[in-house]
Amino acid sequence: MIAQKLGLSIGGEQPKRDLLEDEIERQRIARQRMERERKAVAAQQAGWERVAARATRLWGLAILPAPAFPYIELKRIKPHHLRQYNDKLVAPICRRGSVVNLQFIAADGMKRFLLGGRINGCYCPFGRIEPGKPLYIVEGIATAATLHEETGHPVAAALSSTNLLPAGQELQRRYPDAKLIIGGDDDRAKEAEGKPNAGKQAAIQAAKALGCGYVLPAWPEGAPLHLSDFNDLRLLKEV
Template sequence: MSKPSTLDLIRQVASHALGSAEILLLEWLPEGTRSGKEWVARNTTRGDRHAGSFGVSIDSGRWNDFADNAAHGGDLVSLLAYLRGCRQVEAAQEIDQRLSLGLFSSTNMDTQRLTKRIKASEEARRVASQIERERLQKKHSDVALQAAELWRMAKPADRQHNYLQAKGVQPLNLRQLSQGRLLVPLCCEGRLVNLQIINAHGVKRFLAGGRVQSCYSPLGKISDGCRLYICEGWATGATLHIHTDSPVVCAMNAGNLKAVAMAMRERYGQSVELVIAGDDDRQTLGNPGRIAANRAANAAGAMVLFPEWPADAHKDLSDFNDLHLWRSQHKKIQS
Protein backbone atom coordinates (compact mmCIF):
# COMPACT_ATOMS: atom_id res chain seq x y z
CA MET A 1 0.00 0.00 0.00
CA SER A 2 1.27 3.46 -0.83
CA LYS A 3 1.79 5.92 1.98
CA PRO A 4 -0.52 8.94 2.26
CA SER A 5 0.90 12.07 0.67
CA THR A 6 1.65 15.18 2.74
CA LEU A 7 -1.50 16.79 1.33
CA ASP A 8 -3.56 13.75 2.37
CA LEU A 9 -2.12 13.94 5.88
CA ILE A 10 -2.97 17.64 6.14
CA ARG A 11 -6.55 16.87 5.07
CA GLN A 12 -6.81 14.06 7.61
CA VAL A 13 -5.56 16.30 10.40
CA ALA A 14 -8.08 18.98 9.39
CA SER A 15 -10.86 16.38 9.49
CA HIS A 16 -9.85 15.05 12.92
CA ALA A 17 -9.38 18.60 14.30
CA LEU A 18 -13.11 19.32 13.89
CA GLY A 19 -13.87 16.84 16.64
CA SER A 20 -11.88 19.04 19.04
CA ALA A 21 -12.64 22.38 17.40
CA GLU A 22 -13.87 24.20 20.48
CA ILE A 23 -10.89 23.05 22.58
CA LEU A 24 -8.42 24.16 19.91
CA LEU A 25 -10.11 27.51 19.29
CA LEU A 26 -10.13 28.27 23.00
CA GLU A 27 -6.36 27.71 23.01
CA TRP A 28 -5.65 29.64 19.80
CA LEU A 29 -8.12 32.51 20.33
CA PRO A 30 -8.64 32.54 24.13
CA GLU A 31 -10.50 35.86 24.16
CA GLY A 32 -13.16 34.54 21.80
CA THR A 33 -16.60 33.24 22.68
CA ARG A 34 -19.00 30.75 21.17
CA SER A 35 -22.03 32.23 19.41
CA GLY A 36 -24.24 29.44 18.10
CA LYS A 37 -22.08 27.39 15.75
CA GLU A 38 -19.38 30.05 15.44
CA TRP A 39 -16.35 31.08 17.48
CA VAL A 40 -16.28 34.90 17.46
CA ALA A 41 -13.00 36.57 18.38
CA ARG A 42 -10.54 39.36 17.78
CA ASN A 43 -8.05 38.79 14.99
CA THR A 44 -4.83 38.50 16.99
CA THR A 45 -2.65 39.04 13.91
CA ARG A 46 -3.67 42.68 13.55
CA GLY A 47 -4.85 45.62 15.66
CA ASP A 48 -8.39 44.33 16.11
CA ARG A 49 -9.89 46.09 19.13
CA HIS A 50 -13.22 44.27 19.37
CA ALA A 51 -14.56 40.80 18.66
CA GLY A 52 -17.15 40.47 15.92
CA SER A 53 -15.36 40.78 12.60
CA PHE A 54 -13.40 37.49 12.91
CA GLY A 55 -15.34 34.24 13.05
CA VAL A 56 -14.68 30.49 12.79
CA SER A 57 -17.32 27.83 12.11
CA ILE A 58 -17.11 25.14 14.79
CA ASP A 59 -18.86 22.65 12.50
CA SER A 60 -16.80 23.08 9.32
CA GLY A 61 -13.66 24.95 10.38
CA ARG A 62 -14.27 27.67 7.80
CA TRP A 63 -13.03 31.05 8.99
CA ASN A 64 -13.25 34.61 7.75
CA ASP A 65 -12.23 38.16 8.66
CA PHE A 66 -14.69 40.85 7.52
CA ALA A 67 -11.93 43.45 7.75
CA ASP A 68 -9.51 41.65 5.43
CA ASN A 69 -10.70 40.09 2.17
CA ALA A 70 -7.51 38.00 1.97
CA ALA A 71 -8.01 36.48 5.42
CA HIS A 72 -10.20 33.40 5.02
CA GLY A 73 -9.85 29.65 4.83
CA GLY A 74 -11.70 26.37 4.71
CA ASP A 75 -10.40 24.42 7.71
CA LEU A 76 -8.65 24.61 11.08
CA VAL A 77 -5.22 23.76 9.65
CA SER A 78 -5.26 26.84 7.41
CA LEU A 79 -6.50 28.90 10.37
CA LEU A 80 -3.60 27.85 12.60
CA ALA A 81 -1.15 28.45 9.74
CA TYR A 82 -2.59 31.98 9.38
CA LEU A 83 -2.41 32.69 13.11
CA ARG A 84 1.13 31.26 13.44
CA GLY A 85 2.40 32.69 10.16
CA CYS A 86 3.70 29.25 9.13
CA ARG A 87 3.17 26.65 6.40
CA GLN A 88 0.09 24.44 6.53
CA VAL A 89 2.19 21.29 6.94
CA GLU A 90 3.76 22.80 10.06
CA ALA A 91 0.34 23.74 11.41
CA ALA A 92 -0.95 20.23 10.65
CA GLN A 93 2.01 18.70 12.49
CA GLU A 94 1.31 20.90 15.53
CA ILE A 95 -2.35 19.82 15.62
CA ASP A 96 -1.33 16.19 15.03
CA GLN A 97 0.95 16.33 18.07
CA ARG A 98 -1.54 18.30 20.20
CA LEU A 99 -4.32 15.75 19.63
CA SER A 100 -1.96 12.74 19.72
CA LEU A 101 -3.21 11.59 16.33
CA GLY A 102 0.08 10.05 15.25
CA LEU A 103 -0.65 10.61 11.57
CA PHE A 104 2.73 12.12 10.73
CA SER A 105 4.74 9.76 12.94
CA SER A 106 3.10 6.58 11.63
CA THR A 107 5.09 6.34 8.42
CA ASN A 108 3.89 2.77 7.69
CA MET A 109 0.21 3.46 8.28
CA ASP A 110 -2.00 1.29 6.10
CA THR A 111 -4.10 3.42 3.72
CA GLN A 112 -7.23 1.27 4.08
CA ARG A 113 -7.04 1.37 7.87
CA LEU A 114 -6.63 5.13 7.71
CA THR A 115 -9.69 5.45 5.46
CA LYS A 116 -11.83 3.37 7.84
CA ARG A 117 -10.62 5.44 10.76
CA ILE A 118 -11.57 8.66 8.98
CA LYS A 119 -15.03 7.36 8.04
CA ALA A 120 -15.66 6.28 11.62
CA SER A 121 -14.54 9.68 12.84
CA GLU A 122 -16.81 11.47 10.36
CA GLU A 123 -19.81 9.37 11.41
CA ALA A 124 -19.09 10.06 15.08
CA ARG A 125 -18.85 13.75 14.29
CA ARG A 126 -22.15 13.64 12.38
CA VAL A 127 -23.90 12.04 15.36
CA ALA A 128 -22.25 14.50 17.76
CA SER A 129 -23.36 17.40 15.56
CA GLN A 130 -26.94 16.16 15.60
CA ILE A 131 -26.87 15.86 19.39
CA GLU A 132 -25.38 19.36 19.63
CA ARG A 133 -28.09 20.78 17.34
CA GLU A 134 -30.79 19.26 19.52
CA ARG A 135 -29.09 20.58 22.65
CA LEU A 136 -28.88 24.08 21.18
CA GLN A 137 -32.53 24.01 20.12
CA LYS A 138 -33.53 23.06 23.66
CA LYS A 139 -31.29 25.77 25.11
CA HIS A 140 -32.65 28.39 22.71
CA SER A 141 -36.20 27.41 23.67
CA ASP A 142 -35.41 27.67 27.38
CA VAL A 143 -33.76 31.08 26.95
CA ALA A 144 -36.73 32.36 24.92
CA LEU A 145 -39.03 31.43 27.83
CA GLN A 146 -36.66 33.17 30.26
CA ALA A 147 -36.60 36.27 28.05
CA ALA A 148 -40.41 36.36 27.89
CA GLU A 149 -40.67 36.12 31.68
CA LEU A 150 -38.11 38.90 32.29
CA TRP A 151 -39.84 41.07 29.69
CA ARG A 152 -43.19 40.53 31.41
CA MET A 153 -41.74 41.44 34.81
CA ALA A 154 -39.98 44.59 33.60
CA LYS A 155 -41.39 48.12 33.52
CA PRO A 156 -41.06 50.78 30.78
CA ALA A 157 -37.51 52.16 30.79
CA ASP A 158 -36.76 55.37 32.71
CA ARG A 159 -36.06 58.27 30.34
CA GLN A 160 -33.39 59.45 32.80
CA HIS A 161 -31.45 56.17 32.69
CA ASN A 162 -27.69 56.85 32.54
CA TYR A 163 -27.22 54.89 29.30
CA LEU A 164 -30.08 56.64 27.50
CA GLN A 165 -28.85 60.04 28.69
CA ALA A 166 -25.32 59.25 27.54
CA LYS A 167 -26.61 58.21 24.10
CA GLY A 168 -29.04 61.13 23.84
CA VAL A 169 -32.01 58.94 22.88
CA GLN A 170 -35.49 58.16 24.18
CA PRO A 171 -36.24 54.73 25.71
CA LEU A 172 -38.69 53.83 22.90
CA ASN A 173 -39.59 50.15 23.38
CA LEU A 174 -37.02 49.31 26.06
CA ARG A 175 -37.98 47.96 29.46
CA GLN A 176 -36.14 48.05 32.74
CA LEU A 177 -35.53 45.72 35.68
CA SER A 178 -34.19 46.54 39.13
CA GLN A 179 -30.69 47.98 39.56
CA GLY A 180 -31.08 49.99 36.36
CA ARG A 181 -30.88 47.00 34.00
CA LEU A 182 -32.25 47.90 30.57
CA LEU A 183 -33.78 45.16 28.42
CA VAL A 184 -33.32 45.26 24.65
CA PRO A 185 -35.59 42.70 22.89
CA LEU A 186 -34.10 40.37 20.28
CA CYS A 187 -36.58 38.83 17.86
CA CYS A 188 -36.62 36.22 15.14
CA GLU A 189 -39.52 36.23 12.67
CA GLY A 190 -41.34 38.59 14.99
CA ARG A 191 -40.98 36.41 18.12
CA LEU A 192 -38.98 37.36 21.22
CA VAL A 193 -36.06 34.91 21.53
CA ASN A 194 -33.42 36.71 23.61
CA LEU A 195 -32.58 39.90 25.47
CA GLN A 196 -29.59 42.19 25.57
CA ILE A 197 -29.17 43.50 29.11
CA ILE A 198 -27.46 46.88 29.58
CA ASN A 199 -26.55 47.80 33.14
CA ALA A 200 -26.32 51.29 34.62
CA HIS A 201 -22.68 51.54 33.50
CA GLY A 202 -23.44 50.65 29.88
CA VAL A 203 -22.03 47.09 30.07
CA LYS A 204 -23.93 44.81 27.67
CA ARG A 205 -24.59 41.08 27.65
CA PHE A 206 -27.06 38.66 26.08
CA LEU A 207 -28.86 35.94 28.00
CA ALA A 208 -26.40 33.05 28.01
CA GLY A 209 -27.18 30.35 25.47
CA GLY A 210 -29.82 32.38 23.62
CA ARG A 211 -30.03 33.01 19.88
CA VAL A 212 -28.22 36.01 18.44
CA GLN A 213 -27.32 35.08 14.86
CA SER A 214 -30.02 36.30 12.41
CA CYS A 215 -31.91 37.92 15.31
CA TYR A 216 -32.64 41.63 15.57
CA SER A 217 -34.15 44.32 17.77
CA PRO A 218 -37.08 46.06 16.01
CA LEU A 219 -38.03 49.74 16.24
CA GLY A 220 -41.22 51.00 14.59
CA LYS A 221 -43.80 49.31 12.39
CA ILE A 222 -42.74 47.77 9.08
CA SER A 223 -45.29 48.27 6.30
CA ASP A 224 -45.44 47.88 2.52
CA GLY A 225 -43.52 50.58 0.68
CA CYS A 226 -41.60 51.78 3.74
CA ARG A 227 -37.87 52.38 4.01
CA LEU A 228 -36.41 49.89 6.48
CA TYR A 229 -33.03 50.69 8.03
CA ILE A 230 -30.71 47.94 9.27
CA CYS A 231 -27.87 48.91 11.60
CA GLU A 232 -25.59 47.42 14.24
CA GLY A 233 -26.30 48.66 17.79
CA TRP A 234 -29.57 49.63 19.47
CA ALA A 235 -28.52 53.24 20.24
CA THR A 236 -27.66 53.72 16.56
CA GLY A 237 -31.06 52.27 15.61
CA ALA A 238 -32.86 54.53 18.10
CA THR A 239 -31.09 57.56 16.63
CA LEU A 240 -32.11 56.60 13.09
CA HIS A 241 -35.72 55.87 14.10
CA ILE A 242 -36.12 59.14 16.02
CA HIS A 243 -34.64 61.28 13.23
CA THR A 244 -36.28 59.56 10.23
CA ASP A 245 -39.51 58.16 11.72
CA SER A 246 -38.76 55.04 9.66
CA PRO A 247 -38.69 51.49 11.06
CA VAL A 248 -35.28 50.08 12.02
CA VAL A 249 -33.98 46.64 12.89
CA CYS A 250 -30.75 46.46 14.91
CA ALA A 251 -28.48 43.49 14.18
CA MET A 252 -26.49 44.14 17.39
CA ASN A 253 -23.06 43.57 15.79
CA ALA A 254 -21.26 43.78 12.44
CA GLY A 255 -21.04 40.02 12.00
CA ASN A 256 -24.84 39.74 12.13
CA LEU A 257 -25.66 42.49 9.59
CA LYS A 258 -25.66 40.23 6.53
CA ALA A 259 -27.79 37.53 8.18
CA VAL A 260 -30.38 40.06 9.34
CA ALA A 261 -30.44 41.83 5.97
CA MET A 262 -31.05 38.51 4.20
CA ALA A 263 -33.78 37.62 6.72
CA MET A 264 -35.54 40.95 6.11
CA ARG A 265 -35.32 40.54 2.34
CA GLU A 266 -36.67 36.99 2.57
CA ARG A 267 -39.51 38.05 4.85
CA TYR A 268 -40.60 41.27 3.09
CA GLY A 269 -39.28 40.75 -0.44
CA GLN A 270 -39.34 43.91 -2.57
CA SER A 271 -42.21 45.44 -0.59
CA VAL A 272 -39.73 47.44 1.52
CA GLU A 273 -36.72 49.57 0.62
CA LEU A 274 -33.79 48.14 2.55
CA VAL A 275 -31.02 50.53 3.65
CA ILE A 276 -27.95 49.34 5.54
CA ALA A 277 -26.86 52.14 7.89
CA GLY A 278 -23.29 51.05 8.48
CA ASP A 279 -20.70 51.92 11.10
CA ASP A 280 -17.59 53.70 9.83
CA ASP A 281 -14.78 52.18 11.92
CA ARG A 282 -12.16 54.63 10.70
CA GLN A 283 -9.75 53.89 13.54
CA THR A 284 -9.84 50.10 13.08
CA LEU A 285 -7.56 48.45 10.53
CA GLY A 286 -9.58 47.46 7.48
CA ASN A 287 -12.69 49.31 8.70
CA PRO A 288 -14.78 46.18 9.48
CA GLY A 289 -17.95 48.25 9.91
CA ARG A 290 -17.85 49.45 6.30
CA ILE A 291 -16.93 46.02 4.97
CA ALA A 292 -19.74 44.28 6.86
CA ALA A 293 -22.28 46.90 5.76
CA ASN A 294 -21.26 46.68 2.10
CA ARG A 295 -21.38 42.87 2.15
CA ALA A 296 -24.84 42.93 3.74
CA ALA A 297 -26.07 45.42 1.14
CA ASN A 298 -24.69 43.36 -1.75
CA ALA A 299 -26.17 40.13 -0.41
CA ALA A 300 -29.65 41.57 0.18
CA GLY A 301 -29.83 43.98 -2.76
CA ALA A 302 -30.01 46.95 -0.40
CA MET A 303 -28.73 50.51 -0.41
CA VAL A 304 -25.98 51.44 2.03
CA LEU A 305 -25.11 54.68 3.75
CA PHE A 306 -22.56 55.84 6.32
CA PRO A 307 -22.25 58.90 8.57
CA GLU A 308 -20.98 62.03 6.82
CA TRP A 309 -18.37 63.42 9.19
CA PRO A 310 -17.75 67.14 9.62
CA ALA A 311 -14.11 68.10 9.09
CA ASP A 312 -13.52 68.65 12.82
CA ALA A 313 -15.26 65.47 14.03
CA HIS A 314 -12.92 63.22 16.01
CA LYS A 315 -11.67 60.05 14.29
CA ASP A 316 -12.93 57.86 17.16
CA LEU A 317 -16.54 58.53 16.14
CA SER A 318 -17.94 55.68 14.07
CA ASP A 319 -21.76 55.42 13.95
CA PHE A 320 -24.89 57.55 13.52
CA ASN A 321 -25.37 57.89 17.27
CA ASP A 322 -21.83 59.25 17.57
CA LEU A 323 -22.66 61.78 14.86
CA HIS A 324 -25.90 62.74 16.65
CA LEU A 325 -24.03 63.30 19.93
CA TRP A 326 -21.30 65.31 18.21
CA ARG A 327 -23.85 67.60 16.55
CA SER A 328 -25.74 68.08 19.81
CA GLN A 329 -22.56 69.03 21.64
CA HIS A 330 -21.49 71.29 18.78
CA LYS A 331 -24.82 73.19 18.96
CA LYS A 332 -24.39 73.68 22.72
CA ILE A 333 -20.93 75.14 22.22
CA GLN A 334 -22.17 77.50 19.48
CA SER A 335 -25.13 78.68 21.56
Protein backbone atom coordinates in the same frame (compact mmCIF):
# COMPACT_ATOMS: atom_id res chain seq x y z
CA MET B 1 6.96 -14.82 -10.15
CA ILE B 2 10.71 -15.36 -10.65
CA ALA B 3 11.25 -15.02 -6.88
CA GLN B 4 8.60 -17.67 -6.24
CA LYS B 5 10.26 -20.08 -8.68
CA LEU B 6 13.63 -19.54 -7.02
CA GLY B 7 12.14 -19.76 -3.53
CA LEU B 8 13.21 -16.21 -2.67
CA SER B 9 11.40 -13.92 -0.24
CA ILE B 10 10.52 -10.39 -1.36
CA GLY B 11 9.12 -9.06 1.90
CA GLY B 12 5.92 -11.01 2.15
CA GLU B 13 2.64 -10.61 0.38
CA GLN B 14 0.28 -7.74 1.27
CA PRO B 15 -3.29 -8.81 2.08
CA LYS B 16 -5.81 -7.79 -0.49
CA ARG B 17 -8.10 -4.94 0.59
CA ASP B 18 -11.73 -5.83 0.90
CA LEU B 19 -13.42 -2.94 -0.92
CA LEU B 20 -16.84 -3.88 0.41
CA GLU B 21 -15.60 -3.80 4.00
CA ASP B 22 -13.92 -0.44 3.35
CA GLU B 23 -17.19 0.99 2.03
CA ILE B 24 -19.14 -0.36 4.99
CA GLU B 25 -16.64 1.24 7.36
CA ARG B 26 -16.84 4.59 5.56
CA GLN B 27 -20.62 4.52 5.78
CA ARG B 28 -20.46 3.66 9.49
CA ILE B 29 -18.16 6.60 10.18
CA ALA B 30 -20.37 8.92 8.12
CA ARG B 31 -23.46 7.81 10.05
CA GLN B 32 -21.69 8.43 13.35
CA ARG B 33 -20.66 11.91 12.22
CA MET B 34 -24.20 12.75 11.08
CA GLU B 35 -25.62 11.50 14.38
CA ARG B 36 -23.17 13.65 16.36
CA GLU B 37 -24.10 16.67 14.26
CA ARG B 38 -27.82 15.96 14.71
CA LYS B 39 -27.42 15.72 18.48
CA ALA B 40 -25.36 18.92 18.58
CA VAL B 41 -28.00 20.82 16.58
CA ALA B 42 -30.79 19.42 18.79
CA ALA B 43 -28.88 20.38 21.95
CA GLN B 44 -28.26 23.90 20.65
CA GLN B 45 -31.92 24.30 19.66
CA ALA B 46 -33.04 23.09 23.07
CA GLY B 47 -30.68 25.58 24.71
CA TRP B 48 -32.02 28.41 22.58
CA GLU B 49 -35.57 27.46 23.51
CA ARG B 50 -34.74 27.46 27.24
CA VAL B 51 -33.15 30.88 26.99
CA ALA B 52 -36.06 32.19 24.88
CA ALA B 53 -38.50 31.06 27.57
CA ARG B 54 -36.43 32.82 30.22
CA ALA B 55 -36.18 35.94 28.06
CA THR B 56 -39.94 36.03 27.63
CA ARG B 57 -40.44 35.68 31.38
CA LEU B 58 -37.94 38.41 32.28
CA TRP B 59 -39.30 40.69 29.57
CA GLY B 60 -42.74 40.33 31.16
CA LEU B 61 -41.31 41.33 34.54
CA ALA B 62 -39.47 44.38 33.19
CA ILE B 63 -41.03 47.81 33.67
CA LEU B 64 -40.95 51.15 31.89
CA PRO B 65 -37.50 52.68 32.23
CA ALA B 66 -36.89 55.51 34.65
CA PRO B 67 -37.31 58.91 32.92
CA ALA B 68 -33.71 59.80 33.68
CA PHE B 69 -32.09 56.43 33.00
CA PRO B 70 -28.38 57.30 32.51
CA TYR B 71 -27.90 55.48 29.17
CA ILE B 72 -30.99 57.07 27.65
CA GLU B 73 -29.82 60.50 28.79
CA LEU B 74 -26.26 59.84 27.62
CA LYS B 75 -27.38 58.87 24.12
CA ARG B 76 -30.26 61.41 24.11
CA ILE B 77 -32.71 58.92 22.71
CA LYS B 78 -36.32 58.20 23.53
CA PRO B 79 -37.05 55.01 25.49
CA HIS B 80 -39.31 53.66 22.72
CA HIS B 81 -40.23 50.06 23.64
CA LEU B 82 -37.18 49.53 25.85
CA ARG B 83 -37.79 48.43 29.43
CA GLN B 84 -35.92 48.29 32.70
CA TYR B 85 -35.13 45.25 34.82
CA ASN B 86 -33.58 46.09 38.18
CA ASP B 87 -30.87 48.63 37.33
CA LYS B 88 -30.43 47.61 33.67
CA LEU B 89 -32.07 48.87 30.50
CA VAL B 90 -33.49 45.93 28.55
CA ALA B 91 -33.86 45.56 24.78
CA PRO B 92 -35.86 42.66 23.28
CA ILE B 93 -33.96 40.53 20.77
CA CYS B 94 -36.41 39.05 18.28
CA ARG B 95 -36.64 36.43 15.58
CA ARG B 96 -39.74 35.65 13.54
CA GLY B 97 -41.90 37.86 15.72
CA SER B 98 -40.90 36.36 19.07
CA VAL B 99 -38.51 37.45 21.81
CA VAL B 100 -35.62 34.97 21.87
CA ASN B 101 -33.02 36.86 23.91
CA LEU B 102 -32.47 40.11 25.80
CA GLN B 103 -29.72 42.67 25.80
CA PHE B 104 -29.06 44.29 29.17
CA ILE B 105 -27.49 47.75 29.11
CA ALA B 106 -25.95 49.12 32.30
CA ALA B 107 -25.89 52.78 33.24
CA ASP B 108 -22.30 53.04 31.98
CA GLY B 109 -23.19 51.47 28.62
CA MET B 110 -21.83 47.97 29.31
CA LYS B 111 -23.91 45.38 27.46
CA ARG B 112 -24.56 41.68 27.89
CA PHE B 113 -26.97 39.03 26.60
CA LEU B 114 -28.57 36.08 28.30
CA LEU B 115 -25.93 33.34 28.28
CA GLY B 116 -26.53 30.69 25.64
CA GLY B 117 -29.25 32.63 23.87
CA ARG B 118 -29.61 33.03 20.15
CA ILE B 119 -28.15 36.18 18.55
CA ASN B 120 -27.16 35.25 15.00
CA GLY B 121 -29.93 36.28 12.62
CA CYS B 122 -31.82 38.11 15.38
CA TYR B 123 -32.48 41.82 15.85
CA CYS B 124 -34.19 44.48 17.95
CA PRO B 125 -36.83 46.35 15.91
CA PHE B 126 -37.75 50.04 16.18
CA GLY B 127 -40.93 51.13 14.43
CA ARG B 128 -43.40 49.24 12.29
CA ILE B 129 -42.06 47.48 9.22
CA GLU B 130 -44.25 48.09 6.16
CA PRO B 131 -44.12 46.72 2.59
CA GLY B 132 -42.39 48.98 0.11
CA LYS B 133 -40.97 51.26 2.81
CA PRO B 134 -37.30 51.64 3.76
CA LEU B 135 -36.03 49.35 6.52
CA TYR B 136 -32.66 50.27 7.98
CA ILE B 137 -30.41 47.67 9.57
CA VAL B 138 -27.73 49.00 11.93
CA GLU B 139 -25.47 47.68 14.66
CA GLY B 140 -26.44 49.09 18.05
CA ILE B 141 -29.56 49.97 20.03
CA ALA B 142 -28.75 53.68 20.37
CA THR B 143 -27.95 53.89 16.65
CA ALA B 144 -31.25 52.21 15.78
CA ALA B 145 -33.24 54.53 18.04
CA THR B 146 -31.47 57.58 16.60
CA LEU B 147 -32.00 56.65 12.96
CA HIS B 148 -35.65 55.79 13.64
CA GLU B 149 -36.19 59.17 15.30
CA GLU B 150 -34.40 61.06 12.54
CA THR B 151 -36.03 59.34 9.55
CA GLY B 152 -39.33 58.04 10.87
CA HIS B 153 -38.59 54.74 9.14
CA PRO B 154 -38.32 51.36 10.89
CA VAL B 155 -34.87 50.28 11.98
CA ALA B 156 -33.53 46.93 13.17
CA ALA B 157 -30.53 46.75 15.47
CA ALA B 158 -28.43 43.72 14.51
CA LEU B 159 -26.33 44.19 17.68
CA SER B 160 -22.95 43.69 15.97
CA SER B 161 -21.24 44.22 12.64
CA THR B 162 -20.92 40.46 12.09
CA ASN B 163 -24.68 40.04 12.46
CA LEU B 164 -25.64 42.67 9.86
CA LEU B 165 -25.81 40.07 7.09
CA PRO B 166 -27.53 37.24 9.06
CA ALA B 167 -30.10 39.69 10.46
CA GLY B 168 -30.57 41.18 7.00
CA GLN B 169 -31.15 37.74 5.49
CA GLU B 170 -33.76 36.94 8.15
CA LEU B 171 -35.51 40.28 7.63
CA GLN B 172 -35.39 39.85 3.86
CA ARG B 173 -37.12 36.47 4.18
CA ARG B 174 -39.70 37.80 6.62
CA TYR B 175 -40.35 41.10 4.81
CA PRO B 176 -39.51 40.50 1.12
CA ASP B 177 -41.16 43.77 0.02
CA ALA B 178 -39.27 46.02 2.42
CA LYS B 179 -36.48 48.18 0.98
CA LEU B 180 -33.45 47.21 3.01
CA ILE B 181 -30.73 49.77 3.70
CA ILE B 182 -27.64 48.97 5.77
CA GLY B 183 -26.66 51.80 8.12
CA GLY B 184 -23.05 51.06 8.93
CA ASP B 185 -20.74 52.23 11.67
CA ASP B 186 -17.65 54.03 10.39
CA ASP B 187 -14.70 52.93 12.52
CA ARG B 188 -12.44 55.74 11.34
CA ALA B 189 -10.17 55.63 14.37
CA LYS B 190 -9.14 52.05 13.56
CA GLU B 191 -8.65 52.97 9.93
CA ALA B 192 -6.38 55.87 10.96
CA GLU B 193 -4.28 53.36 12.92
CA GLY B 194 -3.90 51.18 9.83
CA LYS B 195 -6.41 48.63 11.09
CA PRO B 196 -9.51 47.41 9.20
CA ASN B 197 -12.59 49.61 9.33
CA ALA B 198 -14.73 46.67 10.47
CA GLY B 199 -18.02 48.55 10.62
CA LYS B 200 -17.71 50.03 7.15
CA GLN B 201 -16.50 46.79 5.59
CA ALA B 202 -19.30 44.77 7.20
CA ALA B 203 -21.91 47.25 5.94
CA ILE B 204 -20.59 47.15 2.38
CA GLN B 205 -20.32 43.36 2.34
CA ALA B 206 -23.81 42.89 3.83
CA ALA B 207 -25.34 45.32 1.34
CA LYS B 208 -23.66 43.54 -1.57
CA ALA B 209 -24.85 40.12 -0.39
CA LEU B 210 -28.39 41.37 0.18
CA GLY B 211 -28.51 43.37 -3.05
CA CYS B 212 -29.40 46.59 -1.25
CA GLY B 213 -27.89 50.00 -0.54
CA TYR B 214 -25.93 51.23 2.45
CA VAL B 215 -25.31 54.55 4.18
CA LEU B 216 -22.58 55.78 6.51
CA PRO B 217 -22.52 58.86 8.74
CA ALA B 218 -21.62 62.04 6.82
CA TRP B 219 -18.97 63.50 9.10
CA PRO B 220 -18.37 67.24 9.07
CA GLU B 221 -14.81 68.43 8.68
CA GLY B 222 -12.84 68.09 11.87
CA ALA B 223 -15.14 65.51 13.48
CA PRO B 224 -13.20 63.57 16.14
CA LEU B 225 -12.06 60.19 14.86
CA HIS B 226 -13.43 58.26 17.81
CA LEU B 227 -16.99 59.03 16.68
CA SER B 228 -18.34 56.20 14.53
CA ASP B 229 -22.14 55.85 14.35
CA PHE B 230 -25.29 57.85 13.64
CA ASN B 231 -25.90 58.52 17.32
CA ASP B 232 -22.40 59.99 17.58
CA LEU B 233 -23.16 62.18 14.56
CA ARG B 234 -26.38 63.52 16.05
CA LEU B 235 -24.76 64.24 19.39
CA LEU B 236 -21.94 66.06 17.59
CA LYS B 237 -24.43 68.25 15.71
CA GLU B 238 -26.26 69.09 18.95
CA VAL B 239 -23.11 70.47 20.59
